[in-house]
Amino acid sequence: MARSKDGGRYRMSATPAIVMAEIFAVAAITLMLVSVLHFRGGFSLKSNNVVRLFNAHLVFMLFGPIIFTGQAIMAFKTVPGRRKVRKIVHMLFNLLGIFLGALGLLAIFRFYKQSGWSPNLHSLHSWTGIGVMGLYVIQFFLGFTFFLFPGAKKNMRTDMKPWHAFLGLTIFILAIFTSGTGLIERFRFLQLLKGREALLLNFTGIAIVLFGLSVVLSVILP
Numbered sequence: 038m039a040r041s042k043d044g045g046r047y048r049m050s051a052t053p054a055i056v057m058a059e060i061f062a063v064a065a066i067t068l069m070l071v072s073v074l075h076f077r078g079g080f081s082l083k084s085n086n087v088v089r090l091f092n093a094h095l096v097f098m099l100f101g102p103i104i105f106t107g108q109a110i111m112a113f114k115t116v117p118g119r120r121k122v123r124k125i126v127h128m129l130f131n132l133l134g135i136f137l138g139a140l141g142l143l144a145i146f147r148f149y150k151q152s153g154w155s156p157n158l159h160s161l162h163s164w165t166g167i168g169v170m171g172l173y174v175i176q177f178f179l180g181f182t183f184f185l186f187p188g189a190k191k192n193m194r195t196d197m198k199p200w201h202a203f204l205g206l207t208i209f210i211l212a213i214f215t216s217g218t219g220l221i222e223r224f225r226f227l228q229l230l231k232g233r234e235a236l237l238l239n240f241t242g243i244a245i246v247l248f249g250l251s252v253v254l255s256v257i258l259p
């Protein structure tokens with residue numbers, strides 16, 4: 038059992054946290070898809086309809102830097118088999134996270150270009166969003182070269198590991214924060230004040246935050 042600093046124990050394994058994370062992931066995905074498909078006409082990366090481009094940003098960002106990054110973090114506890122296999126699954130989930138994040142950015146940049154809605158990169162959301170994606174790419178590149186190919190010497194890998202874990206969690210938590218400010222931007226854009234769609238968006242935010250907390254807890258617990 039993992040011990041806290043004062044010697045106390047958590048008296049719990051990571052399994053319940055992982056189960057909760059998967060439940061909140063399904064909840065967040067379902068709520069987001071209902072909001073985009075039922076209320077706002079779907080999503081597309083190649084559309085003349087700017088609303089569908091905008092919606093594609095939400096869907097790709099939820100799946101990429103949030104859901105798949107969370108799965109990558111949990112892979113060391115969810116994937117059975119040798120450590121090497123877990124490392125490769127961790128890398129593949131992160132690759133998917135970056136790829137979908139890049140598609141999400143492409144969608145929102147196309148949206149801005151076609152709609153001329155406001156200047157690019159004006160909001161706190163867009164600043165932290167660019168920061169998250171930049172750090173994510175750097176982290177992936179460093180992690181890949183140090184831990185997979187060609188791989189650094191053992192003592193270097195040992196020194197690097199806690200920093201890799203710290204930066205990885207930082208990026209994930211920043212992505213959760215960014216989705217919160219993104220939902221506020223969404224409210225502003227749609228000029229929502231109350232009603233079913235507003236409720237749906239708030240519950241989506243809550244599901245994303247609870248997913249984030251469960252993933253972090255799964256890392257802390259043994």
Ligand code: HEM
Nearest residue numbers: 098102145157158160162163166167169216219220222223
């Ligand atoms: C539920 C999740 C999300 C929602 C609802 C959302 C919503 C939005 C909205 C409404 C905009 C346009 C307004 C603005 O520029 O601030 C936007 C832009 C942007 N988003 Fe998100 N977003 C989400 C997740 C993310 C994530 C996780 C990232 C990055 C990791 C991100 C990165 C960006 C960037 C960089 C822009 C600015 C594009 C530009 O200014 O040209 N978003 N998002």
